[in-house]
């Protein structure tokens with residue numbers, strides 16, 4: 001799923017390509033990921049795209065009021081509004097010439113005043129699009145935590161150190177920080193040498209500060225490299241990101257730690273696969289990681305061997321049992 005750096009990458013691309021364009025018309029395909037499809041169809045035409053912002057993992061297209069003939073005073077078109085876009089797992093938002101054939105899974109086309117269309121494609125449709133005026137937008141955005149790129153030392157420590165939740169869960173919790181997901185949580189914890197299962201309350205403020213600085217550094221580097229392309233993330237120009245080449249923990253189970261050569265392990269923390277170095281990131285007491293793949297294989301071998309031995313033993317016992325049961329009647333024969 002696109003996280004902060006990937007969404008920022010798309011937003012930056014769109015800022016360069018569609019800013020100032022006016023939306024002329026809207027064509028929708030499948031709409032099950034759109035909050036109110038008819039509102040999108042009715043209220044977007046006539047509006048100008050004034051800004052493309054990122055809010056956590058959301059993008060916000062800030063739209064002007066409708067001007068000209070399409071404008072009516074009563075339906076809210078006289079005031080600015082926003083289009084909220086969440087890319088979900090596989091969403092892409094990019095402009096294309098209107099004459100260009102549609103890619104498969106294109107579900108939204110916004111015709112722009114320069115002959116292009118802003119198109120949203122999403123094979124899995126886990127994304128979300130919503131047309132929002134000022135009040136519903138404000139309601140939508142309350143409850144989100146701090147932006148990890150902007151959060152200061154004190155606020156970050158306050159948000160983390162007082163919580164009896166695992167640090168991985170806190171990093172993923174969008175009401176604590178907005179925009180961090182599985183990849184950048186694991187990468188920043190590995191570099192900070194903090195085990196993902198440690199509790200917020202067990203982190204010192206010094207550790208929290210190290211984590212904050214490292215998280216910001218990783219996110220900024222990832223933005224420069226246009227994010228991580230692990231499945232099918234492409235930026236607004238259709239280019240993959242490059243930060244996946246710099247991953248040190250995420251997805252590296254069984255591969256050697258870049259610092260100490262110990263194989264990276266995987267554990268389920270906060271319901272998500274979490275990758276860490278068992279040596280550099282000491283496991284908190286009472287937390288069990290998943291068995292390492294090599295050990296799991298060995299364990300399976302031992303189990304199979306034991307099972308085979310047990311079956312042989314049982315078979316032998318059965319044979320002897322049947323022979324004894326055979327022998328019994330013979331004995332009874334004698335009665």
Ligand SMILES: [Zn+2]
Pocket residue numbers: 257258259260261262277278279280281
């Ligand atoms: Zn290590």
